[in-house]
Amino acid sequence: MQNRVLLVEDDEELRQLLARYLGNQGFTVREAANGRDGLSLALGQDCDIVILDIMLPDISGLEVLRELRAQTHLPVVLLTARGDETDRIVGFEVGADDYIPKPCNPRELVARLQALLRRIAWDQKNEVNGARVYGDLRVEPEHRRVLQNDLPVDLTATEYEVLQVLLAHAGSVVRKTDLMQWALGRRLEAYDRTLDMHISNLRKKLGNEDPPRIETVRGLGYSYRVSA
Structure with missing residues (x-):
């Protein structure tokens, strides 16, 4: 098709x-x-x-x-x-x-x-194994839906993909080059702020916190913080 x-x-x-x-x-x-x-x-x-x-x-x-x-x-x-x-x-x-x-x-x-x-x-075909819970987030891959405290979070398709990669590696650093390739399907180019803007939007939609749930690891990439 x-x-x-x-x-x-x-x-x-x-x-x-x-x-x-x-x-x-x-x-x-x-x-x-x-x-x-x-x-x-x-x-x-x-x-x-x-x-x-x-x-x-x-x-x-x-x-x-x-x-x-x-x-x-x-x-x-x-x-x-x-x-x-x-x-x-x-x-x-x-x-x-x-x-x-x-x-x-x-x-x-x-x-x-x-x-x-x-x-x-790929996401629609392969991620059909039921919902996954990460603290206050509930991810329903079959419907490509994310809920926070049981309320739906309005994410774009790319924001959803970025979040999935970060959640899959929660507590670990995901290099920007890897996150760009895995979530956006292309290489990170010099001066390309696409990924930074998606991260900024995710932080706003998930609620600004101190420290942020999506942490910037200077010179490396990003990490989804695991709550204590």
């Missing part, structure tokens, strides 16, 4: 180029030239993953993302202006799973999409 991609991009030349490339790589592609049409198609459950440009002519991609996150956990990869760190940071805060700067390399975009879809598919 082909993976269904929704491409929301107002630049017609770029949209057609990416759609053609994605189609040649085995994806079924739906297209939208503005935010409202993209939001409608995404909420219609007509795709498996969304590629979303931030700069759109009617409503911004970030506003589309906010609306999506209010109703669905559909994976979203943002297209951002190269060098615009603010858009990337806000995008992760709103709930993006990944980003790629424009002008983008179609081959890299496909690799990002495939890595994200593989992580989700």
Whole structure:
């Protein structure tokens, strides 16, 4: 079965180029030239993953993302202006799973999409052995759901993957290079703050604590603190 991609991009030349490339790589592609049409198609459950440009002519991609996150956990990869760190940071805060700067390399975009879809598919297929409890957290892999004190925690697909890796190694340090590879499916590049933003969002959603439950081990990586 082909993976269904929704491409929301107002630049017609770029949209057609990416759609053609994605189609040649085995994806079924739906297209939208503005935010409202993209939001409608995404909420219609007509795709498996969304590629979303931030700069759109009617409503911004970030506003589309906010609306999506209010109703669905559909994976979203943002297209951002190269060098615009603010858009990337806000995008992760709103709930993006990944980003790629424009002008983008179609081959890299496909690799990002495939890595994200593989992580989700592997988790759904293999982690069906019942709920697991880590202190105040209850993880239900079969439903890809996390509850804290019996209340659901609203996580993106990537945040869920990052948390799963940290919980699986609770009490030990997970190197950033390993966490990036295991949770996001790609290598850690210089100046790439993607992982840091996901960790920051997880800390906020799980409650800021002192000391934090997800600890930064300077020069190495992160560790999920085991409660005494």
